[in-house]
Amino acid sequence: MLHLRLIVPTDRTDEVVHLLESTVGTTHLVVMSGVARDPAGDMVLCDVAREAGDELIGALRRLGIDKSGSITVENMDLTLSAHADKAEEEAPGEGADAVLWEELAEATHEESTFSVTYVAFLAVATMLAACGVMLDNAILIVGAMAVGPEFGPLAGISTALVQRAPRLVWRSLVALIGGFAVAMILTAGFAWLMDVFGLFNRPMIEAARPNTAFIWKPDAMSFVVAFLAGIAGTLSLTSAKSGALIGVAISVTTVPAAANAAVAFSYSDYSQMSGSTAQLLANLGGIVVAGTLTLLVQKILWAAHRRRTGCIPSPSADSGRRGRPDRSRPANGPAGPGPAEPAPATSGPADYRPAERD
Structure with a gap:
């Protein structure tokens, strides 16, 4: 409710x-x-x-x-x-299947703001992932993916495309591209600083790293995983199942790919940098495509369901009260002597017509 x-x-x-x-x-x-x-x-x-x-x-x-x-x-x-x-x-219908578009638009608008807090979270997540790829530590990679806030702008792009809201598309793109650009620049500087202190070195970036090598070696499965994660993430937003969003965050390698690209750039390893960038783009693209298609399917199915079952009446002065008795006055008209006139028969929800959205 x-x-x-x-x-x-x-x-x-x-x-x-x-x-x-x-x-x-x-x-x-x-x-x-x-x-x-x-x-x-x-x-x-x-x-x-x-x-x-x-x-x-x-x-x-x-x-x-x-x-x-x-x-x-x-x-x-x-x-x-x-x-x-x-x-x-x-x-x-079922409440779990219903999408509150106003709530979704508000949530994605809030999460896709290019703010200091958003950039700070993304930068810290990327630096944490940089430590993970240099140490070949999968636990640090998972932690970095959980911290990254990038799903907000991605969901904002999908929502804006479905709702035809160009301003939200632009806002989300600014947050997404600008956030990753700043985070990767800061991570490259972080890698240089760690090298100065002797905590990072070139042999670490050139090592085999069996636990994290997949980050700069994208394949078709990279897109498939991102696509499935995009579906799950979108469903978690529309159904208010926020717990599922954590699982989505740790299933795609957006932040680790950005971190590896930044570290590889700082050591002039352009092969790893290009592979990591391809991984990043495959993940971002898969999530956006999946999110957009998921919202479109939800919108179409729910609209079809509403047409079959009916909906609320149009808010016009002469729409009449259908499907429910008027609680403000007697159903049989003005008070007075004489037999009561029967109320018009209704068929419940089927009497309603969906109101058209702008």
Whole structure:
């Protein structure tokens, strides 16, 4: 379940409540009039099944609530409520299969920022990997891969390509290319400094190094492994399974390849440098291709599922309340004497039509 906290201008509250009550999969609706101060308005709270969350958030944005008020979404780890259980049963699909595109875009935007912290993590990971390749120590290589933050920009590129967001593509490319460039320059300087102190030397880079030689000897399996890791990493992001992302990080040799290229350059070993660069590009390319295809498949399958099962109604004034009774007034019309008119028959979620995304 997702928890939504909305700040809504007073003159739009009825429209928003109308939308929330009309959405299959929502429950625990609370309206607190006039409590919000900045921005001023009413606070509206509700819980919604994850599989209905993306369309609902999109509908609220089309109403302009993100501009005139605010939309805050939180993941709920535990909800003990029969109403919540019923809402999840009514919502079409499975929550694990649903992609919250707004959440994904926000997460990848945050992770693909060319910041001091991002560059520091990448540089430290690359230097750690440099120690691993020079000492032929697989444990240091694994540690360096776990520390590297490069999956964020890679996921950002995939998300931006699927969502047709050129600004996010550019932002992610700057973080990815700029981050690796800075990290590799710093690692080359680190290798020179370690050589000055006698901790690195040329025989170490020219040794056979059986545990880490694969780093500068790419083959078809390099791309295959990166492709599979890209699928797993993308699924871990869209399903909020962050634990799986650690396994993805230690399955591809992006950071070690960048480290080996930097160290090889510092010792003028251009053969290893070119091989490591090819390994790096194969891994980056495999992850981006896999991530983009995974998101496309998820988007197509979920859209097809929503067309079959129905979705929330369009947030227009005359859309009507379908699939749920109107809680704000009697279902049989104005109060008065005489027999009650039967409410229109509904067929549940199938009455809904998916709202079109921009």
